[in-house]
Amino acid sequence: MTLASAPTRTLPLSLCIGWGFGTLGIAIIFNSVNLLILRYMTDWLGIAAATAGLLIALSKAYDAVLDPIIGNVSDRTRSSMGRRRPYLLAGAFMCGLALPALFSAPAIDDMTSRTIYIGVMLILFATAYATFNVPYLAMPAEMTDDYHERSYLISFRVTAIGIGQVLGGFLGPYLIVTGGGGMAGHNLLGWVLGGLTFTACLLCFLMTGSARRIERDEGERPTYWSQLKLAWENKPFVWLMSAKLTQLMSMAVTQSVIAYFTTRVLKAGDTILGLIMVVTTVGLFVSIPIWVRLGRKIGKKNAYILATVVFGLATATWWFSAEGEAPLVFYLRAFVQGFGSAGMMLMGASMLPDTMEYDTRRTGMRREGVFSGIYTMMEKVAFAIGVSLTGAFLGAMGYIESRAGVATEQPDSAIQAIYICAAILPAAGMLISAIFIAFYDLKEDKLKTATMAAE
Secondary structure (H helix, E strand, O other): OOOOOOOOOOOOHHHHHHHHHHHHHHHHHHHHHHHHHHHHHHHOEOOOHHHHHHHHHHHHHHHHHHHHHHHHHHHHOOOOOOOOHHHHHHHHHHHHHHHHHHOOOOOOOOHHHHHHHHHHHHHHHHHHHHHHHHHHHHHHHHHOOOHHHHHHHHHHHHHHHHHHHHHHHHHHHHHHHHOOOHHHHHHHHHHHHHHHHHHHHHHHHHHOOOOOOOOOOOOOOOOHHHHHHHHHOOHHHHHHHHHHHHHHHHHHHHHHHHHHHHHHHOOOOHHHHHHHHHHHHHHHHHHHHHHHHHHHHHOHHHHHHHHHHHHHHHHHHHHHOOOOOOHHHHHHHHHHHHHHHHHHHHHHHHHHHHHHHHHHHHHOOOOHHHHHHHHHHHHHHHHHHHHHHHHHHHHHOOOOOOEOOOOOOOOHHHHHHHHHHHHHHHHHHHHHHHHHHOOOOOOHHHHHHHHHHHO
C-alpha cells in the first residue's frame, strides 16, 4: 500500500499495514453489498423496491443496536490476545462466510420464502460485520497517543478502503459478468470476495499481535446506559457523529443507486459500473497524501468541510448526465468524487480516536469500544435510512421489479427518481454534514489542555 509521508513515528510500518488489512476485508464486503444488494434483490430475486429497502433497513437497525453492545463487551474482555483481537479472529471467519450466503440465494419459487431467506442472510451478515468492525475501530486509540500519528495510521485505513472499492466495486461486477451473469455470476462474486475478505481479516488478526494493549481498569464498573449518557456529554463526539450520520446517509444513497444509474440512465452494463468504481478509487488514492498534509496545515475540521464540498459538488453534476455522455465526463466526475470521499473518510476516522482520548482524559475511563460501537451504530443507521429511502422512493415513483434480471422498461417517473437519488439528495446531505462539523471544536491545543487538566 502506498502511503503518505508522516512526521516522526513510533508505530512500526508492518503493524500499520497489518491493521490496514482489517479495513480491506471490511471494505470488500461493504462496497460489494452496498453497491449491488438492492439491485440484486429487485432485479434478480423479484422483490419490490420498497420491500427490499425495508429489509436492508431492518438489518441495519438490528446492527445499530448490536454495535454498542459488542463495543461494551469488547471493553470488558480480558484475554491473552487483549480486549479486541479475539473478535477479529471470530469476525474473520464469520465475514468470509456471510458474503457467499447472501449472494447465493437458492432457487425458490415462492416469493415469501425468497424474502424470508434474504432477510435472514442480511441479519447474519450484519452480525458478522459488527463482530469484526466494532472492536477493530477501537484499536487506534490504544495503539498510539499521538494526535497526528493517528492521521498517519488512519491513512492506511483510507488506502485499504480504496483497494476494497476496487475489489468490491470493480471486481464484483466483473465476476458477475465472468460467471455468466445472473444468479451464477452473483454466486461466483460471493465466494471469491468472501474468500478475499476472510484472508484480509485473518491477516489483520495475525499482524496486530504486537499492537499496544490497554487493559480495562478492574475498578471501573459503569453500567452500559450510564456509559452512553457520558458519551453524549462528549460534545466533540456528538458533533462528529451528527456529521458522519448525514455524510454516510448521502453516500448510502449514492452507492445504492449507481448500479441503477449505469443500467437505466447511461444504458451501460456492469463493466462500465466497475470502471466507474475504479476511477473513483484512483481519485481516492491520489488524494490521500494531499488530505494528510491539509489536515496538518488547515486542521482536521476544515479539511473535512472542504472534502464534503468537493464531493457534494461533483455528485450534484450527475443531474446533467445522460445516455450518450462522453465517458471522459462521467469518469472525471467519479474521480473528483473519490478525491472528496478520501478527505471525508480520512479526517472523520482520524477525529474519532481524538474524541476517545478526550473522553479518557476527562473521565479517567477507557471506553474506546463504546465509542467505536456508537460510531459504527451511526454508520448502520445512516445506511439503513439511506438505502430504505432509496428503495421506498424508487418504489413510490413506479420502479418495476423483475425476476432473473429480465429487462423491464421503466416509467419516466422511476428514471427521474434515479436522477434525484444520484445527484440531489446526496449533495444536500453533504451540505448538512459540513454544517454539523463546523461546531466540532476539538483541536490539538484543546486536547492537550484536557490532558494536562486530567494530569
